[in-house]
Structures are given as C-alpha cells and as structure tokens.
Amino acid sequence: MMPRRALLRTTVLSLLGLLLVAAVVFILRSTGPLAPVPVTVATVSEDALAPSLFGIGVVEAQRSYLIGPTGASRVLRVLVDVGDRVETGQLLAEMDPVDLGERLRALDASLLRAVSMIAAAQAQETDAQARRGLSATNQRRYADLERQGFISAGAMDGKRQEFTSAEAGLRSSQANLAAAQHDRERLLAERAALVQQRGSTRLLATQRGIVSSREAEPGSTVVAGQAVLRLIDPDSLWLKARFDQGRSGGLAAGLPAAVVLRSKVDRSLSGKVARVEMQGDSVTEERMALIAIDALPAGTVVGELAEVTVTLPAAAPALVLPNAAVRRVDGRLGVWRLHDGALQFVELRLGQTSQDGRVQILDGLAAGDQVVVYSAKTLVAGSRIAVRKSLVAQTP
16 A cells, blocks of 8 residues: 555655646747637728729820931941930031942033934934935925936935935934933933932931940841831830739820829829830739820930829729738638638639729638738648737837
8 A cells, every 4th residue: 555645745746747748738828839820800891992003104205206318338437426416417427438429420421411312313313304305305296307308207206215214214313212211311310319319328317316335336247127226205205114004994095194203202293194015015914004194204214214103993892801911821812700700711702903902803712701801820721810900019
C-alpha cells in the first residue's frame, strides 16, 4: 500500500501536469499557431458608384513628319539639330547631287542643238515652200502652152513631176521641223524633271515644328523614302494611355480625364478621351486610348509618363463592397463570407470599380452578407477567425 505522503505527491504532480497542459493548449489557441486569425469584415450594401478607369500614358505627338530624299543618295550636310524649331520651307539638309549638275549642262547643250535644228528645219521649209510655189507657177504656164500646142505632152509631164517633187519636199521639211520641235519639247521636259530632281536634294521643312531626331548624318547613304530628320508639331502633343481590358467596357471618346505628369506630380491636368484605338494589346491585355489635354504646361517633353484617370458614366445602383475584400483562390475570384460563424469562399462576378476602392457585385452575394476585408494571415476553409475593428494595434 502506497504511503500517504507519496500518494499526495503523485496527486499534486498530476494536477500540476494537467494545469501545464491546459496552459499550453490555452496559449496555442489564443496566441499561438492555433489562435484565431484576426480579421476585419464589411457588410455588402447597395449603392451607386462613380466608376473610373486608371491607366498609364506616354506623351506623344499627334502629328510628326519624316523628312527624306525621294531617291537613293548620300547625305551632304545637315543644317539643324535635335530640339531646333523650324519654319515651313526652311532648308534642313542637303543630299549630294552627284552628277546632276553635269547632266543639266549636257541637257542645256542638247537644247541649244535642238534650237539650231529647228532653225535649219524652218529654213528648209521656207526653201521647200519657195520651190513648190515656183513649180506650181511653171506647171500653170506649161499647161497654157500645152493647150495652145506650143509644147509636147512629155514636157508637161516633166513639169507635173517637178511640182509633185516640190510638194513632197515641202511635206518632208515640215515633218523635219515638227520632229525638231518635238525633240526640243522632250529635252525641256527632261530638263524640268532633272531640275526637280536637283531640287529634291534640298530637304525643306514641310511644316513648322521641332526637330525630334536626326536619323542620318553627313556621309551616310540613304535609300528612297528613308528619313534623314524627324519633325513633330509641338502643338499636337497628347497622351497614349493603356487601360486594363477587363475594366474598359465603358471607355469611349469624349469622357473627361485627369492627367498627372511625372514631372509635375503636384498638379492635375484636365483633358478628355480623344479617340479609343480599335486594336488592343493581346499580350498585356490592355486597351489603348488617346487623351487630349486642355492645356499642356511649358516644358512637356515627348516620351514623358503620366497617370491617367478617366471618369466613366455613372452606374446604376447595385451591390458594392470594398475592392480589398476580393481574393483569388485556386484561380477563382471571390470573397470569404461569414456564414453562421464559419468561413465560406464565394465566387463572384464583378462589375465596375470606383476611385474610393469599391467594386460592384453582379452575382454571388446578397445585401447584408458579411465578408472578410483584411486578415492577419492567409485564410483557408475552416480557419478560425476573430473579428476585429482594426488589425493595427491600438496604442493607449
């Protein structure tokens, strides 16, 4: 039989062990790994959102011009540099004319020769007309003598042949004169084309603007249509913005937009959607729109980034909840709903979002449902939770 003192010691140790186990279990379930996850909740309610669409844009020039030769050539000199302002008709660069000057002088010599050929053909025509006139007079005189019987028929036939030859000579001289005139017209057309080709070696500004880049330097050989200089119209700057395709359903031309340039983050510029591009980006799943700004500040440069917020048309009243409550679990988009004190993941179909961080619920929840907005840990089905007003520790 166990002594009384040993039994008492065993009983005390057993009680202490039970108390220790209970304390460990309590600590694990209250502050340890088994403790409830602190969460904040929100109630689904019905409201009308003021939806908006956020995107990132780049300043671009609506109108830009490529200045280059119409034929293959070598750049002789470039007279402007990047950033220079140019006026319409200003000489920007010159291409090497190569042998155009020599070809022009050769054509000028050919034109002088053509003028001489025309003068010679005109003289031949005058001589042929005189011969024809004399032959016609002799033919009439001999015809009178033949009727009077003073000459023979053979002599009359000779005069007729002389008249026919003179008339043929006149037509020949007239044809030579026409050929010489046509040759002169051809040479004039070739010279005009050559002068125009020579003029095309002088690259002139087609519009007033700013030189944005030099695409070729002196000594470089360029082909027909290749740009030597690029000009932009500084009065045609706008933004090319990208928006998420999934939220761009209401995007349309004419909607108001607020723009914040990276160089002027303390200032919001007003503008509107000028055009929505028909082609989107299938890789980034984005849709492009061009934003016209009412008044761009001085010093805005092409290529500057900007934040764009487009105000969409007001939506009809619908169920809304904080956008922060939406989670993606196993590829499904939804929220953790509190149902009879337990967590239940509910898949949702979402609508538009607003600037204050709320989103429309098209399907999946009902008014009055409570959903988890923030949680101290990642939630799973069966997680124990403890609802708190805030996850931030309150200081006394």
